[in-house]
Amino acid sequence: MAILEVQNISKSFDGSCVLKDINFSLEKGRTLSIIGSSGSGKTTLLRCLNFLETPDTGVISVNGEALFDAAIPQSASETAVRQKRLHFGLVFQQFNLFPQYTVLKNVMLAVQLFACQRPNYKENKKQILSGIEQDAREIIASVGLSEKLQSYPHQLSGGQQQRVAIARALAMHPDILCFDEPTSALDPELTGEVLKVIRGLAEKETTMIIVTHEMQFARDVSDTVLFMDEGVVVEAGPPEEVFGNPKEERTRKFLERYNEN
Amino acid sequence: MQTFVNVTANLMGGFRETLILFFYTLVFSLPLGLVVAFGSMSKWAPLSLLTRAFVWVIRGTPLMLQLIIVYYGPGLAWDMAFWGSSIEGRTIAAVAAFVINYACYFSEIYRGGIESIPRGQYEAGQVLGMTKSQIFFRVILLQVVRRILAPMSNEVITLVKDTALARIIGVIELIYIGQKYITASALLWPLFYTGVFYLLFSGLLTLLFRRWENRLRYFAV
Numbered sequence: 001m002a003i004l005e006v007q008n009i010s011k012s013f014d015g016s017c018v019l020k021d022i023n024f025s026l027e028k029g030r031t032l033s034i035i036g037s038s039g040s041g042k043t044t045l046l047r048c049l050n051f052l053e054t055p056d057t058g059v060i061s062v063n064g065e066a067l068f069d070a071a072i073p074q075s076a077s078e079t080a081v082r083q084k085r086l087h088f089g090l091v092f093q094q095f096n097l098f099p100q101y102t103v104l105k106n107v108m109l110a111v112q113l114f115a116c117q118r119p120n121y122k123e124n125k126k127q128i129l130s131g132i133e134q135d136a137r138e139i140i141a142s143v144g145l146s147e148k149l150q151s152y153p154h155q156l157s158g159g160q161q162q163r164v165a166i167a168r169a170l171a172m173h174p175d176i177l178c179f180d181e182p183t184s185a186l187d188p189e190l191t192g193e194v195l196k197v198i199r200g201l202a203e204k205e206t207t208m209i210i211v212t213h214e215m216q217f218a219r220d221v222s223d224t225v226l227f228m229d230e231g232v233v234v235e236a237g238p239p240e241e242v243f244g245n246p247k248e249e250r251t252r253k254f255l256e257r258y259n260e261n
Numbered sequence: 262m263q264t265f266v267n268v269t270a271n272l273m274g275g276f277r278e279t280l281i282l283f284f285y286t287l288v289f290s291l292p293l294g295l296v297v298a299f300g301s302m303s304k305w306a307p308l309s310l311l312t313r314a315f316v317w318v319i320r321g322t323p324l325m326l327q328l329i330i331v332y333y334g335p336g337l338a339w340d341m342a343f344w345g346s347s348i349e350g351r352t353i354a355a356v357a358a359f360v361i362n363y364a365c366y367f368s369e370i371y372r373g374g375i376e377s378i379p380r381g382q383y384e385a386g387q388v389l390g391m392t393k394s395q396i397f398f399r400v401i402l403l404q405v406v407r408r409i410l411a412p413m414s415n416e417v418i419t420l421v422k423d424t425a426l427a428r429i430i431g432v433i434e435l436i437y438i439g440q441k442y443i444t445a446s447a448l449l450w451p452l453f454y455t456g457v458f459y460l461l462f463s464g465l466l467t468l469l470f471r472r473w474e475n476r477l478r479y480f481a482v
Binding site: 051052083085088089090092097098099100109113114152153169172 | 382386388390392399407
């Protein structure tokens with residue numbers, strides 16, 4: 001069964017339609033890449049999945065449970081939305097690390113705050129916190145930044161910051177990890193280290209949705225590629241089909257334009 | 262020499278009152294300013310309009326006038342000694358007026374600071390499942406403090422000197438005592454001498470603020 005199912009998602013801002021009737025699903029352990037030119041609605045789609053935007057129509061289900069259904073009036077409870085959000089992790093284009101915390105604290109903060117709500121937190125505080133730190137250290141090691149545990153974000157390169165951001169998202173152990181153009185804010189020589197980490201995650205069968213302009217990377221790493229244009233999914237399929245033998249004219253044109261550049 | 266020691270001792274008494282005004286004003290106006298800032302940033306238009314209008318009135322009228330209104334106003338309106346008849350009542354009234362005034366000034370500094378934090382910081386907290394208050398207190402606040410320390414130090418140093426206005430409603434603070442020497446003993450220099458107290462105290466505050474600013478330099482915003 002698909003871990004994620006997105007049905008009929010639409011979204012307008014001030015009357016202009018940004019997403020039109022988006023449908024797709026994603027199997028557990030698979031990687032989906034979303035490609036398309038700027039303004040095609042890719043980022044808005046990711047933001048809808050992460051509850052940073054509310055779709056006007058449609059249903060978002062994870063593990064068969066409808067997390068969002070536009071037809072049902074949404075409960076405004078912050079706690080409910082927070083619970084739903086935790087199914088997803090999001091890595092931002094601009095990293096958005098917390099500047100006043102070290103790498104370790106950036107990765108642990110949200111997990112620690114979340115742990116406070118556990119019923120047995122007070123009695124087992126020490127144990128829980130040391131477990132969280134242990135986990136955070138392992139995750140940071142997995143993105144290759146063990147030597148930077150006590151560094152602050154401004155002391156790191158863009159690529160390192162983005163790897164911390166990935167570690168921070170992983171620390172919440174989301175069902176689905178989303179990336180919003182994770183290398184677009186980086187100097188070209190720094191994209192490699194970030195892509196390598198994402199590639200590693202794909203090999204470990206992390207369920208991921210990656211919005212990217214890195215076509216070669218999308219082709220290598222994804223199980224499915226979704227091409228979006230003007231708010232609609234124009235074409236979706238295995239990367240070798242979408243890149244190698246696109247069915248739609250719009251996809252062909254986009255890829256041609258891309259190759260020219 | 263004896264006079265100098267006497268004058269200094271007397272002025273110290275007035276300076277004690279100045280410090281009381283200063284500290285109580287800060288203790289209450291710093292958090293109240295945050296409440297006012299949230300009011301003016303509220304998405305509920307009536308609240309934000311009302312708060313902004315209030316800030317406009319307070320910032321747009323002299324503090325001296327506000328002191329007079331706060332002290333005499335309630336008595337005139339309800340025909341009673343609202344602040345009591347004791348000398349402490351005057352101090353409390355002065356602190357109340359200062360708190361209202363400074364909360365409004367602080368609120369604008371807070372608002373500028375809060376609005377200058379990139380939206381991505383809030384969103385990062387949101388997607389990590391933090392609550393609104395966790396995001397504000399654990400992520401945003403320290404970044405805001407880092408950004409507003411310089412303008413805040415300005416306001417706080419202004420407050421040191423503004424406390425002198427409290428004498429208008431009979432609070433016996435530093436300048437009040439210095440001035441008294443003119444009429445009681447025909448001595449002008451004690452009034453000039455009060456300047457040294459203000460200068461030393463604001464110097465101390467400047468050093469403290471600089472220390473805090475340096476301490477927060479460990480991260481970049």
